[in-house]
Amino acid sequence: MGKPYAGVTFYIVDDTDQVVTGAWEAGELCIGGVQVMEGYLGDPETNARVIRTDLIAGDRVYRTGDLVQRNAEDEYVYLDRLDQVIKRAGTRIALAEIVAALREIPHVHDAVCITEQVGSRLMIIAYVASQHSLSAQAVRSDLAKAIPATMMPDQMHVVANLPRKATGKLSRDELKAELSQPARPPTSKVTELDAG
Numbered sequence: 001m002g003k004p005y006a007g008v009t010f011y012i013v014d015d016t017d018q019v020v021t022g023a024w025e026a027g028e029l030c031i032g033g034v035q036v037m038e039g040y041l042g043d044p045e046t047n048a049r050v051i052r053t054d055l056i057a058g059d060r061v062y063r064t065g066d067l068v069q070r071n072a073e074d075e076y077v078y079l080d081r082l083d084q085v086i087k088r089a090g091t092r093i094a095l096a097e098i099v100a101a102l103r104e105i106p107h108v109h110d111a112v113c114i115t116e117q118v119g120s121r122l123m124i125i126a127y128v129a130s131q132h133s134l135s136a137q138a139v140r141s142d143l144a145k146a147i148p149a150t151m152m153p154d155q156m157h158v159v160a161n162l163p164r165k166a167t168g169k170l171s172r173d174e175l176k177a178e179l180s181q182p183a184r185p186p187t188s189k190v191t192e193l194d195a196g
Contacts, residue, residue: 095124127159131160
């Protein structure tokens with residue numbers, strides 16, 4: 001991302017809303033300066049969340065929802081969206097990294113990871129699309145070569161295609177319906193592997 005323009009201020013805040021200043025410390029990017037809007041019309045709930053006057057003394061900032069860090073040259077480096085980053089057992093996990101690794105596996109043409117709270121555990125559920133007869137175990141085995149064990153999904157599903165909306169986002173309802181269908185021929189068979 002580089003450095004902010006004159007008149008624009010970047011801040012990085014951690015999980016406790018404290019400003020971090022060290023190189024390579026990750027946190028949420030907050031932007032200050034005269035260009036920061038007053039807020040969203042008729043949406044006080046969102047305004048209270050993203051337009052803040054209590055984080056930085058003397059500055060009104062916009063919370064971007066982007067996870068960033070500064071490098072040794074004081075340049076800002078984009079890492080991921082915070083809504084795609086989770087913290088589990090003290091470890092920060094970027095779901096995009098898991099998806100990228102899944103998409104590198106031969107015969108995988110699409111992948112997505114979502115999270116689901118099950119009791120006290122935050123589960124990572126991976127969906128892989130393939131027109132080949134891939135098993136969840138084979139995908140898991142290949143994935144284990146590319147990412148640390150702490151990032152491994154708790155569940156792995158293999159489907160023929162991932163149903164997406166016009167915006168490109170995953171259609172969870174259609175996916176759940178797909179997974180509830182009876183088994184089909186090998187090229188579109190749905191398989192599931194629970195970790196554990």
